[in-house]
Structure formats: C-alpha cells, structure tokens
Amino acid sequence: xxxxxxxxxxxxxxxxxxxxxxxxxxxxxxxxxxxxxxxxxxxxxxxxxxxxxxxxxxxxxxxxxxxxxxxxxxxxxxxxxxxxxxxxxxxxxxxxxxxxxxxxxxxxxxxxxxxxxxxxxxxxxxxxxxxxxxxxxxxxxxxxxxxxxxxxxxxxxxxxxxxxxxxxxxxxxxxxxxxxxxxxxxxxxxxxxxxxxxxxxxxxxxxxxxxxxxxxxxxxxxxxxxxxxxxxxxxxxxxxxxxxxxxxxxxxxxxxxxxxxxxxxxxxxxxxxxxxxxxxxxxxx
Numbered sequence: 428x429x430x431x432x433x434x435x436x437x438x439x440x441x442x443x444x445x446x447x448x449x450x451x452x453x454x455x456x457x458x459x460x461x462x463x464x465x466x467x468x469x470x471x472x473x474x475x476x477x478x479x480x481x482x483x484x485x486x487x488x489x490x491x492x493x494x495x496x497x498x499x500x501x502x503x504x505x506x507x508x509x510x511x512x513x514x515x516x517x518x519x520x521x522x523x524x525x526x527x528x529x530x531x532x533x534x535x536x537x538x539x540x541x542x543x544x545x546x547x548x549x550x551x552x553x554x555x556x557x558x559x560x561x562x563x564x565x566x567x568x569x570x571x572x573x574x575x576x577x578x579x580x581x582x583x584x585x586x587x588x589x590x591x592x593x594x595x596x597x598x599x600x601x602x603x604x605x606x607x608x609x610x611x612x613x614x615x616x617x618x619x620x621x622x623x624x625x626x627x628x629x630x631x632x633x634x635x636x637x638x639x640x641x642x643x644x645x646x647x648x649x650x651x652x653x654x655x656x657x658x659x660x661x662x663x664x665x666x667x668x669x670x671x672x673x674x675x676x677x678x679x680x681x682x683x684x685x686x687x688x689x690x691x692x693x694x695x696x697x698x699x700x701x702x703x704x705x706x707x708x709x710x711x712x
C-alpha cells in the first residue's frame with residue numbers, strides 16, 4: 428500500500444495567523460516555499476509515494492495559499508528524487524477543460540511521469556464565484572446540496588471530466604455537450620497552411636472539423652493517474668467509481684487511499700481508455 432501526504436501551504440505559525448492577514452506577508456510566503464521544499468525532501472527520503480496540494484485563491488488569511496496548481500507542483504517537484512507530485516486538483520468550475528488537459532499533459536512531461544492530478548467540483552464560494560468560467564455554474568456545498576445549483580454543478584463537472592480525459596486520449600476530437608462545444612467555431616477566419624499541410628482536423632477551406640487536441644501528448648499513457656480529491660458525497664464517489672470502471676473496460680481498476688484519507692478510485696497509468704470508444708459520448712481521432 429502506498430501513502431501520500433497532503434499540504435495546504437499554510438504560511439504562518441499560530442500567532443502569525445491569529446494576528447490576521449498573514450497571506451499578505453511576502454516574508455511568510457518565502458518561508459513556506461523553503462519549508463515545503465524541505466518537507467518534500469524529508470517525505471521522499473522517508474519512502475512516501477506522493478505529495479499532494481490543492482487549488483485555492485484569494486487567501487489573504489494565509490491558511491490555504493496554494494493558488495496556482497501548475498506553478499506549485501513544479502516548485503514541489505524540484506525538491507524530490509522519486510515521489511509523485513499530485514495536483515489535487517483543478518477546480519472544474521474555474522477552468523476551461525481543454526486548457527486543463529493541456530496543462531496536465533505539459534506538467535506530466537515536466538515531471539517526467541511522476542505526476543498525478545485531481546479534478547474537483549469547487550466548494551469555496553468566495554473565490555470560486557469570482558474565478559468561475561460560466562456564470563450559470565458556481566460553488567457547491569452543504570448550503571445547496573440536492574438543489575438546482577448542486578445539480579447544475581454536477582452535470583457540468585461530469586462533462587468537464589469527460590472532455591479532459593477525451594482530450595488526453597485522442598489526437599483530435601469534436602464534442603457537443605450541454606456546457607461546452609468543441610470546435611467552438613466551424614471555420615478559421617484566416618488561411619493558415621500549417622494547419623492543413625502538417626496537421627489534421629482542418630480542411631483546405633479552413634473548416635475546423637475537429638480540435639487538434641492536446642500537444643504534447645501525456646508522458647504517461649494514456650494519461651497521469653486521476654484522483655477524485657476530497658469526496659464529500661456518495662454521488663461523487665459513485666461517479667468516480669463508474670468512470671474508472673467504464674474507461675478501463677473492467678481491465679485494471681484499482682482503489683487507493685486518497686489525499687484526504689477517504690477511499691477514492693483512480694484511473695491507473697497503463698489502463699486501456701484508448702480502446703474503449705463505446706464509453707465516450709463523443710470522440711474521434
């Protein structure tokens with residue numbers, strides 16, 4: 428059994444945090460960067476399998492000052508020899524899914540395959556509502572559980588995960604869902620011979636039939652291990668279980684202990700999502 432640790436990047440000691448607005452102090456942020464590096468080196472030597480971190484923004488209090496998933500993962504990665512860095516995870520309501528897939532593939536290369544990633548729904552309303560990419564989908568939690576906002580967020584999240592994994596496992600694809608449609612436009616407004624001469628998905632008249640998906644392709648095949656992050660509802664746990672089962676064609680699903688200590692299911696590197704077109708709603712390439 429592998430064990431991971433999870434860090435929120437709290438930047439102050441108790442007295443510093445209780446003094447207020449610790450997140451605004453540059454000296455404390457510099458200190459936590461050094462301390463995170465030392466922590467990664469220690470747990471690497473101690474035999475842990477991975478170090479995880481979340482995505483949270485606008486943390487002037489300093490308790491969860493982990494604001495850019497990619498940048499923080501690369502900082503942590505500089506201080507390890509072998510363990511996996513786990514960005515857990517990209518908050519779906521605040522990101523374009525294509526951009527997230529591209530970031531995942533790029534980070535996978537920069538970490539040389541020692542990378543895992545979570546995709547999560549988003550519960551901290553203060554920053555989610557200010558960062559969200561669609562006005563009709565916002566944060567969810569106990570205050571709106573089971574209501575229309577929760578239902579809308581869940582539908583968006585499931586579509587988001589579908590797009591991210593489809594983009595990571597196809598050379599090109601098209602997608603039409605309730606919240607996202609790719610390609611977003613059917614024709615490139617200017618001629619660009621590179622698209623037609625050396626690529627695929629774009630016709631000679633600049634008609635865009637499919638997105639020329641994610642470049643680079645992931646370092647791990649078919650993609651890095653996927654984590655569910657903190658699973659606060661049975662419905663989300665069931666979604667991840669069904670997703671892992673369907674995308675692996677029942678040939679290699681495995682369970683692990685997630686970063687929060689709760690049971691999760693992740694898609695193992697080396698699963699056979701590429702050979703399961705029947706499990707994707709839209710896909711080509």
